[in-house]
Amino acid sequence: xxxxxxxxxxxxxxxxxxxxxxxxxxxxxxxxxxxxxxxxxxxxxxxxxxxxxxxxxxxxxxxxxxxxxxxxxxxxxxxxxxxxxxxxxxxxxxxxxxxxxxxxxxxxxxxxxxxxxxxxxxxxxxxxxxxxxxxxxxxxxxxxxxxxxxxxxxxxxxxxxxxxxxxxxxxxxxxxxxxxxxxxxxxxxxxxxxxxxxxxxxxxxxxxxxxxxxxxxxxxxxxxxxxxxxxxxxxxxxxxxxxxxxxxxxxxxxxxxxxxxxxxxxxxxxxxxxxxxxxxxxxxxxxxxxxxxxxxxxxxxxxxxxxxxxxxxxxxxxxxxxxxxxxxxxxxxxxxxxxxxxxxxxxxxxxxxxxxxxxxxxxxxxxxxxxxxxxxxxxxxxxxxxxxxxxxxxxxxxxxxxxxxxxxxxxxxxxxxxxxxxxxxxxxxxxxxxxxxxxxxxxxxxxxxxxxxxxxxxxxxxxxxxx
Amino acid sequence: xxxxxxxxxxxxxxxxxxxxxxxxxxxxxxxxxxxxxxxxxxxxxxxxxxxxxxxxxxxxxxxxxxxxxxxxxxxxxxxxxxxxxxxxxxxxxxxxxxxxxxxxxxxxxxxxxxxxxxxxxxxxxxxxxxxxxxxxxxxxxxxxxxxxxxxxxxxxxxxxxxxxxxxxxxxxxxxxxxxxxxxxxxxxxxxxxxxxxxxxxxxxxxxxxxxxxxxxxxxxxxxxxxxxxxxxxxxxxxxxxxxxxxxxxxxxxxxxxxxxxxxxxxxxxxxxxxxxxxxxxxxxxxxxxxxxxxxxxxxxxxxxxxxxxxxxxxxxxxxxxxxxxxxxxxxxxxxxxxxxxxxxxxxxxxxxxxxxxxxxxxxxxxxxxxxxxxxxxxxxxxxxxxxxxxxxxxxxxxxxxxxxxxxxxxxxxxxxxxxxxxxxxxxxxxxxxxxxxxxxxxxxxxxxxxxxxxxxxxxxxxxxxxxxxxxxxxxxxx
Numbered sequence: 001x002x003x004x005x006x007x008x009x010x011x012x013x014x015x016x017x018x019x020x021x022x023x024x025x026x027x028x029x030x031x032x033x034x035x036x037x038x039x040x041x042x043x044x045x046x047x048x049x050x051x052x053x054x055x056x057x058x059x060x061x062x063x064x065x066x067x068x069x070x071x072x073x074x075x076x077x078x079x080x081x082x083x084x085x086x087x088x089x090x091x092x093x094x095x096x097x098x099x100x101x102x103x104x105x106x107x108x109x110x111x112x113x114x115x116x117x118x119x120x121x122x123x124x125x126x127x128x129x130x131x132x133x134x135x136x137x138x139x140x141x142x143x144x145x146x147x148x149x150x151x152x153x154x155x156x157x158x159x160x161x162x163x164x165x166x167x168x169x170x171x172x173x174x175x176x177x178x179x180x181x182x183x184x185x186x187x188x189x190x191x192x193x194x195x196x197x198x199x200x201x202x203x204x205x206x207x208x209x210x211x212x213x214x215x216x217x218x219x220x221x222x223x224x225x226x227x228x229x230x231x232x233x234x235x236x237x238x239x240x241x242x243x244x245x246x247x248x249x250x251x252x253x254x255x256x257x258x259x260x261x262x263x264x265x266x267x268x269x270x271x272x273x274x275x276x277x278x279x280x281x282x283x284x285x286x287x288x289x290x291x292x293x294x295x296x297x298x299x300x301x302x303x304x305x306x307x308x309x310x311x312x313x314x315x316x317x318x319x320x321x322x323x324x325x326x327x328x329x330x331x332x333x334x335x336x337x338x339x340x341x342x343x344x345x346x347x348x349x350x351x352x353x354x355x356x357x358x359x360x361x362x363x364x365x366x367x368x369x370x371x372x373x374x375x376x377x378x379x380x381x382x383x384x385x386x387x388x389x390x391x392x393x394x395x396x397x398x399x400x401x402x403x404x405x406x407x408x409x410x411x412x413x414x415x416x417x418x419x420x421x422x423x424x425x426x427x428x429x430x431x432x433x434x435x436x437x438x439x440x441x442x443x444x445x446x447x448x449x450x451x452x453x454x455x456x457x458x459x460x461x462x463x464x465x466x467x
Numbered sequence: 468x469x470x471x472x473x474x475x476x477x478x479x480x481x482x483x484x485x486x487x488x489x490x491x492x493x494x495x496x497x498x499x500x501x502x503x504x505x506x507x508x509x510x511x512x513x514x515x516x517x518x519x520x521x522x523x524x525x526x527x528x529x530x531x532x533x534x535x536x537x538x539x540x541x542x543x544x545x546x547x548x549x550x551x552x553x554x555x556x557x558x559x560x561x562x563x564x565x566x567x568x569x570x571x572x573x574x575x576x577x578x579x580x581x582x583x584x585x586x587x588x589x590x591x592x593x594x595x596x597x598x599x600x601x602x603x604x605x606x607x608x609x610x611x612x613x614x615x616x617x618x619x620x621x622x623x624x625x626x627x628x629x630x631x632x633x634x635x636x637x638x639x640x641x642x643x644x645x646x647x648x649x650x651x652x653x654x655x656x657x658x659x660x661x662x663x664x665x666x667x668x669x670x671x672x673x674x675x676x677x678x679x680x681x682x683x684x685x686x687x688x689x690x691x692x693x694x695x696x697x698x699x700x701x702x703x704x705x706x707x708x709x710x711x712x713x714x715x716x717x718x719x720x721x722x723x724x725x726x727x728x729x730x731x732x733x734x735x736x737x738x739x740x741x742x743x744x745x746x747x748x749x750x751x752x753x754x755x756x757x758x759x760x761x762x763x764x765x766x767x768x769x770x771x772x773x774x775x776x777x778x779x780x781x782x783x784x785x786x787x788x789x790x791x792x793x794x795x796x797x798x799x800x801x802x803x804x805x806x807x808x809x810x811x812x813x814x815x816x817x818x819x820x821x822x823x824x825x826x827x828x829x830x831x832x833x834x835x836x837x838x839x840x841x842x843x844x845x846x847x848x849x850x851x852x853x854x855x856x857x858x859x860x861x862x863x864x865x866x867x868x869x870x871x872x873x874x875x876x877x878x879x880x881x882x883x884x885x886x887x888x889x890x891x892x893x894x895x896x897x898x899x900x901x902x903x904x905x906x907x908x909x910x911x912x913x914x915x916x917x918x919x920x921x922x923x924x925x926x927x928x929x930x931x932x933x934x935x936x937x938x939x940x941x942x943x944x945x
Contacts, residue, residue: 067514075513085514087507181747182516190746218516219749293746296548299557300511304612315552315610342741351743 007146008059016056036145041123042138043104050101063153064105067183076110076120079307079326089183095210107138110328116162133384136163146462150207156192157286158404161416164197165428166384168418168454170204171197175435176411177222180215188290191408201446224436230373238274238372248399249381252422257378286405288354295338362410377403379416379428417445418454426454471670473701475630481653482661483526489620490517501613509618511555523620526652531568531589539565543744553596561592563742575638585627594619633697649793668700680714686721696721779809794831805842835869844872885932897922
């Protein structure tokens with residue numbers, strides 16, 4: 001057994017340089033991952049069956065709503081406690097071909113529904129920066145703690161970016177259609193994308209390269225057009241009017257964002273305020289659409305063909321007992337909300353209203369992106385909430401998605417990058433780009449991260465952890 | 468005049484003959500053992516993604532064109548959300564907002580009266596699984612579901628409430644079936660469920676406009692039961708209305724054995740489907756050039772084919788019978804290319820050919836007889852190479868062996884004897900052998916010539932040319 005003085009990434013590098021054997025790699029990996037899990041509740045399962053052939057390999061983790069054959073895929077839910085998918089997500093298959101090796105499947109809000117608490121049926125993930133705070137997801141905690149080079153997770157209303165922001169990471173939600181969703185057990189198909197989080201913009205870019213690309217069996221995927229790069233020397237960035245009037249925005253997050261704007265203009269990057277009247281509507285719009293889609297998407301969990309079943313006196317009784325007993329409280333609330341929002345005349349009043357907002361938001365952002373290369377926003381109005389606030393924070397319920405869900409509603413790529421601190425806790429800012437401008441976004445993210453002290457302290461933190 | 472007028476609209480589900488299902492590549496064969504034609508997509512497993520089978524859309528366009536519909540230029544595939552154990556995903560994907568075809572019609576003829584039944588729309592949807600049990604599923608604790616059928620593409624053809632009797636409903640369905648069989652998009656087998664018909668039936672006082680309360684009649688699994696089911700339902704509603712009672716809005720189940728419709732327990736939560744476009748299936752633009760390509764490939768349909776055959780000189784009865792099946796009409800047309808006596812051809816096809824097919828329980832293309840071989844046979848008869856009677860024997864052999872007529876005739880030496888030298892020898896011997904009839908003839912009983920001709924035919928085993936025999940005999944007897 002090796003000494004516990006290396007991150008998983010270093011172990012994989014040692015293995016690629018033939019400094020350690022395959023057996024040593026696996027044993028050390030498991031050892032470190034178990035430690036990360038026992039500290040932060042980051043994992044739902046470990047994968048020690050990865051194959052290692054010639055060539056460099058890179059450790060990755062994936063949220064447990066991404067199907068990987070021969071491993072369990074629980075979605076953090078009791079209903080899938082014993083579920084093994086008969087197929088692997090296309091994005092993961094691609095990543096494996098690129099040399100990524102899955103070391104574990106990470107904890108998440110049940111089905112991804114839970115306002116970025118990182119709370120599943122099994123556990124609640126703690127933040128490596130401060131164990132009395134939420135991490136947002138097991139993926140974020142695992143990466144922050146040095147458990148892998150890159151983490152793959154879904155982002156429907158902003159969960160991936162919020163968790164990355166809570167944990168001082170770079171997190172990217174790609175353009176809708178860049179990454180196949182086949183094998184992702186998503187809850188909001190029109191909003192959701194598999195994205196990447198990593199400690200640096202470069203690793204994020206590397207992870208993205210691993211998973212993106214056309215999938216002939218997911219018709220919503222698209223080939224990225226060429227020439228989406230932007231000229232970094234002539235960049236124009238817009239920030240949205242009334243960004244600072246958002247519900248739940250803390251003084252510290254506001255300060256970090258203002259500092260970022262200042263840093264940009266000192267670097268001679270043009271920043272303008274742009275009119276955008278929809279910020280008060282984004283969270284509710286995404287919530288209604290996500291709820292209606294999840295009500296429909298999760299209807300296949302009926303106890304008949306897979307998953308847990310609780311027997312009943314007759315069919316309807318079985319449905320009710322199974323879904324009542326095996327879905328968690330937040331999922332049930334959200335599905336009920338979706339049923340309500342689409343029922344009878346609510347369909348027009350709320351669901352179609354939300355679709356109308358969505359089109360207006362899309363049009364407005366696309367209009368802005370004709371003039372500006374990026375739109376800059378805070379990622380979350382607040383920093384990682386205290387564990388003790390988990391069940392009684394109205395901000396968490398209502399305001400967490402305000403800044404992030406814009407990109408989901410418009411299908412645009414967005415990246416969060418650590419930009420500063422609120423005390424001990426990192427704060428992210430977010431950039432939204434034109435469709436398929438991920439390369440430019442990540443270039444910009446790298447520039448921003450270099451101006452921030454977060455990455456350095458993240459490295460220090462990881463070293464402390466692995467010692 | 469009747470007191471009440473029935474108003475009937477039909478909803479016909481037709482399973483498409485695509486090789487694979489609507490959103491996955493599973494097969495569509497009927498009658499396989501349960502749950503072998505399934506995959507994560509048609510089982511609705513978590514994380515599955517549907518991908519549209521474009522040939523299903525092509526088939527739906529074909530059907531829509533054949534039924535005179537306008538074709539939509541844009542469509543979405545929408546989720547109709549409800550829970551039922553035969554519905555794997557908890558929703559059925561269907562063209563709810565933009566049907567493939569709209570505003571079509573089918574013309575029918577009932578007792579010589581031409582009626583136009585308007586087709587409101589034709590849309591594509593997925594079939595459900597099949598329950599493997601008897602009785603009411605909602606009350607049953609244990610039941611099994613076969614998902615082989617789940618996800619097979621269907622089109623639903625919805626008519627306007629233009630049908631006025633059970634007989635018209637049946638005539639419409641039969642005409643619809645014939646047309647669809649021509650397009651080859653479905654095998655339309657009611658007994659296997661690849662064609663299913665539900666009827667919305669209501670009554671209104673004769674001569675009035677407003678529609679009465681309707682019921683929906685389901686589970687009519689043959690043309691006959693469609694007619695019987697609707698007839699029963701009309702009578703049932705009429706009896707209620709005459710007593711001053713109201714018709715309840717309900718779905719009723721046709722019970723074939725008892726010959727009655729029964730109120731069905733409604734599916735729970737079935738009223739609010741919350742339809743919205745499936746975000747996993749992208750909208751489809753139906754290109755005009757695609758439609759015109761399909762239009763060009765559309766076969767000649769029964770009505771224009773009928774008119775063409777009548778134009779060739781066939782009686783309407785023959786033309787109707789021959790165009791009632793595309794295979795038969797195709798057979799006729801290919802034979803006609805080589806043999807231009809339209810009526811003689813239809814006589815042979817409707818007579819001997821149909822008789823032998825029926826006896827062998829064969830389809831038109833399942834016998835060994837080819838259209839050009841049939842044409843060859845008829846030409847031999849016309850040329851006098853063989854007699855009509857021998858022709859029928861040759862036909863039977865062609866039917867089973869697939870040989871050409873000429874080949875059979877040569878092999879068996881069946882050529883008609885028209886050579887007068889050869890015939891004279893035979894005729895002389897017959898005259899010598901039958902002095903009685905010969906005497907009678909010469910005494911004026913001319914009908915005895917028939918007997919003598921018969922003897923010659925017998926002697927030549929039917930090969931003698933009867934006209935020639937007649938002529939020579941008459942000359943010799945005078």
